[in-house]
Amino acid sequence: MSALPLRVARAWISVPAPAVNRYASAKNSGAHVALVDLEDSVAPAKKQHARTIAERFFDDQATSGCLLGVRMNAPVLLDGIKDLAAMSGWSSKPAVVLVPKVESARDIELVAGVLDTADYRPYLFALIETPRAIEELPSIVRAARISGLVFGTADYAAALGCGMGWEPMLHARSVVANSAAAAALVAIDSPYFQMDDLDGLRQEAERAKALGFHGKGAIHTGQLPVIAEHFAPSQDDITRARAIVATAQNSGSNITSVDGHMLGRPFFTMARAVLEAAGAGEEPVR
Template sequence: MPTWLYAPADRPALVAKALAGPAGVVIVDLEDAVAPGDKDRARAEVVALLATPRPRVQIRINDVRTPYGQADLRAIGPLCAGTAGIRVPKAESAAGLREIALAAPGVALHPLVESALGLELAYEIATACPAVASIGLGEADLRADLGVADETGLAWARSRIVVAARAAGLPAPAQSVYTAFRDLEGLAASCRAGRAMGFRGRAAIHPAQLPVIEAAYRPTEEEIAAANQVVAAAGAGAVALPDGRFVDEAVVRQARALLADAARPSGAIPAGTA
């Protein structure tokens, strides 16, 4: 199942370790994981990293409305053509994404919605320009902005992002990180809830979270068997299976999507979502 793993840009040994691991994409983070006094050194580490093509690397730059973000864009934007793209924090306008696309031609952009304003403009952000390849939530910042206490307060925001991505023709979004990295049971429960809401895969902040995400997002044997029954009944119009399930074209489409998820290798990122 799709997985992403964050690694701090100012710690090249951790980046190398992440790249040697099973994550589908390693997000080299210049933003939250790097202290202000280390931003310049971290940027230089990323420039060195991108001296060769890095198809499994995605770079999270700083907010481009800040001097740090502008410096990131100048130094790194032209180097990202051989990567999995740029993760754009604090996305709040289509114009801002178009500015980034001009500075990084041919690079996939992955905006994160992290504020009430960004959430209200989610569809505009998702359709800002052809470079936008996915849209997601930055839930820690969004939770602070909205003043909600826990995941239950983010239910509408999560559904909003799923709908915006679908309406824009983008892949299903990945869940935001689960910050209590030692709480693997809580992570698994959160992933199952996210999968039920329409998310596909999740970002992690610790390697120990990756197998939990994989397991929670991978269809079960029972789900696969049920989907195969549905697909086998395709083409017969609207029919009822022996167990009482009603099958029509919409149900068949959903079953085929589940089987495609089940067939995807561990860590693999669907085309267009990296």
């Protein structure tokens, strides 16, 4: 599976696997990706029940308005191994598998080795949430089956013993965004954990987008419209990008100008990326 369709999957949300009564609302929440969670939201004593019942989340996948996935336990743990064994036997399979505590390319390869079949290859996302993961990102993004990165501020801050504000997390966020871009992968930012502070969410979403993230997780359905709006190109962005692409084509991709601004190939590339993210369908700039 290519990672490219996921560039428009900007708003992510998850629901605890035991909360079956919340499955439908998560899938119809307006999220682009909805995950059933087997990891942090499930108590150890309920893990087996969770992995048994989670298959129901994917029963109506064909009619769902979003990509459906699972957040498994770390594959280096016994619960992660049990998750993989269970998922390999599910008749309804997740389109997305979020792999926690990834610290090497081997973690992704292990998950792919268990789940991949001749007719099934899920999108595999590495959850980057430890200092070691940040150090190992150049090798992690080279995993053959990786589709993208998700940054997790809570576990990362806990490991460092620091706050989760923008400044303490800026270095790690920058490394995640840069590593994803270097490997042409999707990068999804951590959720904003203050549920009722939509202004704070807007500010953090704008900053994350400016760093190069393609989307962001949500902890509540009320955050989803803000996330979707801020990571989607605006109409002004699209209009300007079209003008730049047209000017580039007319100039043969030589140095030119639009509205008094000098533009060259890096600007043409950025404009093309805006149109691709918006599904605007222009021909590539040559």
